[in-house]
Amino acid sequence: MKKILAACSIALALAVCSFAFWNGYVYPPHGLHEYSKDQYTQAWEIAARDFCASSGLTFVHPDFITFRKPETSDEAYVWGVARSLTRDGRDRLAWIYLEWSTKRHIWTRSYSLVLADGDDEVFYTPTYPGQFQRALIALRKIMKENARHVREYLSSQGQ
Amino acid sequence: MRGKLDRLVALGLFFCLALTFEKGFMKLPEVFPKLAPASFYRGLVNDRENSLIMKERHFDINVQIGKALELRLAEMKARGESPAGDVLADRERAEMALRKTLAKDTRNADYVLLARQNLDRARSLQAKGWTMGWSLGGPGGLGEPGKARQ
Numbered sequence: 001m002k003k004i005l006a007a008c009s010i011a012l013a014l015a016v017c018s019f020a021f022w023n024g025y026v027y028p029p030h031g032l033h034e035y036s037k038d039q040y041t042q043a044w045e046i047a048a049r050d051f052c053a054s055s056g057l058t059f060v061h062p063d064f065i066t067f068r069k070p071e072t073s074d075e076a077y078v079w080g081v082a083r084s085l086t087r088d089g090r091d092r093l094a095w096i097y098l099e100w101s102t103k104r105h106i107w108t109r110s111y112s113l114v115l116a117d118g119d120d121e122v123f124y125t126p127t128y129p130g131q132f133q134r135a136l137i138a139l140r141k142i143m144k145e146n147a148r149h150v151r152e153y154l155s156s157q158g159q
Numbered sequence: 160m161r162g163k164l165d166r167l168v169a170l171g172l173f174f175c176l177a178l179t180f181e182k183g184f185m186k187l188p189e190v191f192p193k194l195a196p197a198s199f200y201r202g203l204v205n206d207r208e209n210s211l212i213m214k215e216r217h218f219d220i221n222v223q224i225g226k227a228l229e230l231r232l233a234e235m236k237a238r239g240e241s242p243a244g245d246v247l248a249d250r251e252r253a254e255m256a257l258r259k260t261l262a263k264d265t266r267n268a269d270y271v272l273l274a275r276q277n278l279d280r281a282r283s284l285q286a287k288g289w290t291m292g293w294s295l296g297g298p299g300g301l302g303e304p305g306k307a308r309q
Contacts, residue, residue, distance in 0.1 A: 063223075066215075066216075066219065068212040068215065068216075070205055070208035070209055070212065071204075071208065072201050072204050072205040072208060073201075073205045073208075075209065077212055077216070079216055079219065079220075081223050081226075090234055091230045091234065092227070092230075093223055093226060093227040093230065095220055095223060097216070115220075115223055115224050115226075115227035116224055116227035116228045116230075116231055116248070116253075116256070118246075118247060118248050119247060120247075120248070122224055122228070122256045122259070122260070123247045123248050123249075123252045123253065123256050124247075125252060125255065128252075129247070137247075
């Protein structure tokens with residue numbers, strides 16, 4: 001019994017660690033390795049197209065792209081909004097934000113989401129939804145985002 | 160044998176203590192700009208540059224959330240949809256969210272302004288070669304109550 005428990009906990013720890021490693025190290029720069037700091041437009045557009053494709057959206061065009069770089073260090077940031085369409089022709093804005101990794105010297109995906117999506121916190125009011133429902137929505141969003149990462153990774157793997 | 164190990168451990172502990180002292184000493188605002196001015200000013204300016212960029216980004220995302228909400232409202236109007244109350248993104252809540260975003264825009268614009276002022280201040284400190292001085296009454300110190308600092 002003890003052995004089974006130990007084996008299960010080791011397997012669980014391994015699964016959690018490898019998933020964290022994949023989400024934090026392998027996935028963020030996936031497909032962006034070849035772009036230098038100044039090629040931020042290309043890197044951003046690839047990230048935007050991959051994000052839209054894996055979210056079931058059609059990428060239309062970038063609304064704007066903002067690039068910022070401090071003078072005193074190696075850091076760099078690029079963010080912007082991609083206009084996209086759902087399958088039934090509704091307009092959606094996707095926020096795509098990349099950071100330059102000062103340690104690895106590559107662009108990494110940092111924070112991307114569909115703005116004002118159906119389950120967005122922006123629609124919350126003080127009384128609705130309730131605390132339990134909020135926790136459920138948050139958990140669902142995390143799992144959805146993880147699944148999207150996997151989809152994005154697998155779909156661009158074949159290209 | 161025993162004595163040798165003891166001495167080794169003591170030496171290791173002393174090394175750690177010295178390292179801790181050095182780390183803490185270099186964090187003192189009186190010491191850091193005096194002993195490592197280049198690193199101090201670079202850190203100061205870099206910190207505020209990154210803050211400014213962050214505030215700009217936060218301003219941008221809020222504006223864009225507002226635009227996305229306007230899109231959703233226009234879409235509901237154009238398609239004549241009025242989602243039921245148990246759908247999170249219904250018309251009333253979308254309108255409320257839009258007002259909330261517009262209110263936050265003002266505050267975020269202020270934050271950008273403050274961050275820019277902080278950056279300018281850091282750059283002027285760097286240009287002046289500011290140091291804390293060794294006493295509270297010294298140049299750049301807190302000065303005396305009732306008297307404006309130079």
